[in-house]
Amino acid sequence: MRAVVMHAPGDVRVEDVAEPTVVEPTDAIIRLAATCICGSDLWPYRGADEVTEPLHMGHEYAGVVEEVGADVRNVKIGDFVVGSFFASDGTCEICLAGYQTSCVHRQVLGTSGGAQAERMRVPLADGTLVATPGHPDEDLVPSLLAASDVLGTGWFGAVAAEAGPGKTVAVVGDGAVGLCAVLAAAQLGAERIVISSRHPDRQALAREFGATDVVAERGEEFIATVKELTGGLGAHSAVEAVGTHESMHQAIGATRPGGHVGFVGVLHDVAITGDDIFMTHVHLHGGPAPVRRFLPDLIQLIWDRAIDPGKVFDLDLPLEEAAEGYRAMDERRATKVLLRP
Amino acid sequence: MRAVVMHAPGDVRVEDVAEPTVVEPTDAIIRLAATCICGSDLWPYRGADEVTEPLHMGHEYAGVVEEVGADVRNVKIGDFVVGSFFASDGTCEICLAGYQTSCVHRQVLGTSGGAQAERMRVPLADGTLVATPGHPDEDLVPSLLAASDVLGTGWFGAVAAEAGPGKTVAVVGDGAVGLCAVLAAAQLGAERIVISSRHPDRQALAREFGATDVVAERGEEFIATVKELTGGLGAHSAVEAVGTHESMHQAIGATRPGGHVGFVGVLHDVAITGDDIFMTHVHLHGGPAPVRRFLPDLIQLIWDRAIDPGKVFDLDLPLEEAAEGYRAMDERRATKVLLRP
Numbered sequence: 001m002r003a004v005v006m007h008a009p010g011d012v013r014v015e016d017v018a019e020p021t022v023v024e025p026t027d028a029i030i031r032l033a034a035t036c037i038c039g040s041d042l043w044p045y046r047g048a049d050e051v052t053e054p055l056h057m058g059h060e061y062a063g064v065v066e067e068v069g070a071d072v073r074n075v076k077i078g079d080f081v082v083g084s085f086f087a088s089d090g091t092c093e094i095c096l097a098g099y100q101t102s103c104v105h106r107q108v109l110g111t112s113g114g115a116q117a118e119r120m121r122v123p124l125a126d127g128t129l130v131a132t133p134g135h136p137d138e139d140l141v142p143s144l145l146a147a148s149d150v151l152g153t154g155w156f157g158a159v160a161a162e163a164g165p166g167k168t169v170a171v172v173g174d175g176a177v178g179l180c181a182v183l184a185a186a187q188l189g190a191e192r193i194v195i196s197s198r199h200p201d202r203q204a205l206a207r208e209f210g211a212t213d214v215v216a217e218r219g220e221e222f223i224a225t226v227k228e229l230t231g232g233l234g235a236h237s238a239v240e241a242v243g244t245h246e247s248m249h250q251a252i253g254a255t256r257p258g259g260h261v262g263f264v265g266v267l268h269d270v271a272i273t274g275d276d277i278f279m280t281h282v283h284l285h286g287g288p289a290p291v292r293r294f295l296p297d298l299i300q301l302i303w304d305r306a307i308d309p310g311k312v313f314d315l316d317l318p319l320e321e322a323a324e325g326y327r328a329m330d331e332r333r334a335t336k337v338l339l340r341p
Numbered sequence: 342m343r344a345v346v347m348h349a350p351g352d353v354r355v356e357d358v359a360e361p362t363v364v365e366p367t368d369a370i371i372r373l374a375a376t377c378i379c380g381s382d383l384w385p386y387r388g389a390d391e392v393t394e395p396l397h398m399g400h401e402y403a404g405v406v407e408e409v410g411a412d413v414r415n416v417k418i419g420d421f422v423v424g425s426f427f428a429s430d431g432t433c434e435i436c437l438a439g440y441q442t443s444c445v446h447r448q449v450l451g452t453s454g455g456a457q458a459e460r461m462r463v464p465l466a467d468g469t470l471v472a473t474p475g476h477p478d479e480d481l482v483p484s485l486l487a488a489s490d491v492l493g494t495g496w497f498g499a500v501a502a503e504a505g506p507g508k509t510v511a512v513v514g515d516g517a518v519g520l521c522a523v524l525a526a527a528q529l530g531a532e533r534i535v536i537s538s539r540h541p542d543r544q545a546l547a548r549e550f551g552a553t554d555v556v557a558e559r560g561e562e563f564i565a566t567v568k569e570l571t572g573g574l575g576a577h578s579a580v581e582a583v584g585t586h587e588s589m590h591q592a593i594g595a596t597r598p599g600g601h602v603g604f605v606g607v608l609h610d611v612a613i614t615g616d617d618i619f620m621t622h623v624h625l626h627g628g629p630a631p632v633r634r635f636l637p638d639l640i641q642l643i644w645d646r647a648i649d650p651g652k653v654f655d656l657d658l659p660l661e662e663a664a665e666g667y668r669a670m671d672e673r674r675a676t677k678v679l680l681r682p
Contacts, residue, residue, distance in 0.1 A: 093574060094598050102598030102622045104573070232445070233434060243615075257435050257443030257628075267615025274584075274608025277625060281443045284618060284625040287598075 002341065003117035004322045006055040009047035012323045017056065020113050020121035025069035028125035030081060032063040034145045035115045036313065037325050037337045039175060040266060045326055058116030059085040059109045060149040062141060065129075072125045079131040082148050082299060083122055084291035085109055090127025100127070100292040116322060118341040130295040133303055140302060142310025142338055146180070147298040150336065151309040152291030153264045154180025154241065155298065158188055160262030160285040161237035165189040170226050170254040171211070173241030174202040176312040176336040177264060179209055181239040183309055186210025187301070190237070194229060196222045196250075202335065205311055219246060223253040235259060240286070245270045257281035264289055313338040343682065344458035345663045347396040350388035353664045358397065361454050361462035366410035369466035371422060373404040375486045376456045377654065378666050378678045380516060381607060386667055399457030400426040400450045401490040403482060406470075413466045420472040423489050423640060424463055425632040426450055431468025441468070441633040457663060459682040471636040474644055481643060483651025483679055487521070488639040491677065492650040493632030494605045495521025495582065496639065499529055501603030501626040502578035506530040511567050511595040512552070514582030515543040517653040517677040518605060520550055522580040524648060527551025531578070535570060537563045537591075543676065546652060560587060564594040576600060581627070586611045598622035605630055654679040
């Protein structure tokens with residue numbers, strides 16, 4: 001089958017690779033309806049992460065079950081399924097508490113063949129995959145794919161920030177995750193949603209997703225603007241969807257005492273001191289989003305056409321053109337690239 | 342009147358000072374029934390904080406109202422009252438959300454005369470003071486005094502850590518605040534309470550307050566012990582009641598994914614990285630305890646003799662002997678010193 005393989009920074013090829021097979025009785029094999037390129041795929045692409053061996057890329061997926069291991073009970077051949085980027089057993093105490101990405105048996109997807117391919121193996125299928133109510137209309141596929149990572153991640157950010165009715169939510173980051181956090185905050189009933197963005201396209205999508213205030217400022221100016229909008233107090237909730245030292249401090253600074261910061265950008269070189277969290281009285285919570293916790297609800301919202309997170313994809317390419325997709329994201333010509341096997 | 346004045350590190354004297362007076366119409370003047378020495382008073386005593394002018398010490402207090410300003414409505418002359426170490430208006434949005442120590446009009450007590458004195462001025466009396474149901478029996482006074490800081494602080498730590506039924510709570514720190522956090526966790530219904538302590542007296546009091554497991558280990562050994570007690574997962578809740586880099590990391594390390602760390606030790610030289618909080622999936626919350634939020638409930642529990650937090654005082658001295666009280670705490674001969682004017 002065809003799959004995306006990264007041989008070195010900047011060197012992405014679509015190649016013939018071995019078909020995935022059921023290895024464990026808890027595995028499922030799915031045929032991808034769609035997959036996509038993640039911001040985190042750019043780390044090795046840009047050389048920020050080392051590439052010591054050819055990498056089978058991709059961890060976002062939606063598609064049809066073609067094979068299941070002997071122990072799989074919750075999904076069956078022919079089901080259209082969506083899953084999270086970490087496989088989880090769904091039965092341990094940590095999964096039951098809603099932290100499936102910290103499952104005691106979690107497996108990182110992609111280690112035995114990534115999602116940027118025609119087919120893939122999903123371990124722990126019962127705890128990882130969620131079947132849609134039926135075979136989706138074609139136009140729902142991008143949104144279902146978004147649920148497997150960026151929507152679930154933005155949603156967790158908004159939940160961790162305790163976005164809800166009567167609250168002002170500040171969103172730091174206007175990438176696909178930040179935009180999905182806006183959508184989540186709106187669905188959760190937030191009264192006011194402020195996002196910082198300088199890109200006209202993203203500003204427009206943020207407004208469509210529910211942002212009430214789009215400001216161009218960053219850093220201290222963003223913080224000052226949020227305070228001005230909230231009687232000097234700061235936002236009740238802030239979602240950090242970038243992962244840098246600056247964005248984390250922008251989120252903390254924009255939050256009022258007693259407020260909540262949900263951070264979902266993968267943190268790089270972030271340093272937090274006692275001063276940042278002691279006198280500020282903020283709550284901090286985040287990490288790799290337990291997307292699986294939210295998937296049943298997110299799938300239903302998409303199925304009911306209540307939300308349309310698939311709009312974050314602004315470039316749609318055949319899998320064979322994956323290299324161009326990587327270039328477009330690297331050069332910031334695209335926010336999020338969908339690949340069709 | 343007599344009051345404790347620190348002239349330089351190690352130089353604490355009891356002196357004649359001016360009587361406090363009503364300055365603002367929202368002030369109250371109280372006669373102290375009891376006051377005490379805080380761990381934080383040792384910072385200037387040990388030279389860790391600079392002493393640039395004579396300091397009127399003390400911020401923990403319980404006593405009788407002797408004078409009120411024209412605008413005071415909630416307490417009256419003759420009331421026995423307890424208050425928090427920060428004055429708060431009780432009416433701003435932050436106070437109403439339960440973060441009175443971040444009140445937009447908060448005032449640090451002690452700046453115009455401390456609590457280690459015969460009388461003191463309490464600003465914003467309506468938002469700061471809580472009257473007890475009547476004049477307390479003498480033996481309740483130490484517990485009511487404890488409510489003004491160490492009990493309220495330990496309680497906030499346990500609440501921030503979301504201690505509750507069915508949960509295992511790890512407490513880091515066996516000072517007065519850590520011991521009160523044990524008491525709070527027990528009152529909040531925690532199933533298992535683990536504290537690290539090496540002092541036989543404190544171990545005994547921890548058990549009396551509700552600790553189910555007292556372990557001598559610190560750091561990585563403490564973390565390993567907590568994990569062993571919790572099926573390898575870690576505690577649901579951890580209370581950090583020291584404020585050092587090591588104790589904060591001990592608390593984070595002892596907490597399971599999705600668990601809560603409540604930190605109430607004043608943080609000194611603490612550095613938290615992305616690795617500490619991203620993949621660990623912990624919730625972090627803390628800061629200066631909004632004691633005022635809890636005071637009505639804590640006073641009632643003390644009044645009903647359901648709790649006896651006054652037991653944290655292991656040295657009881659006349660105010661005139663304050664210098665000996667400071668020495669005893671500095672030399673760790675006492676956990677917490679009560680002073681009687």
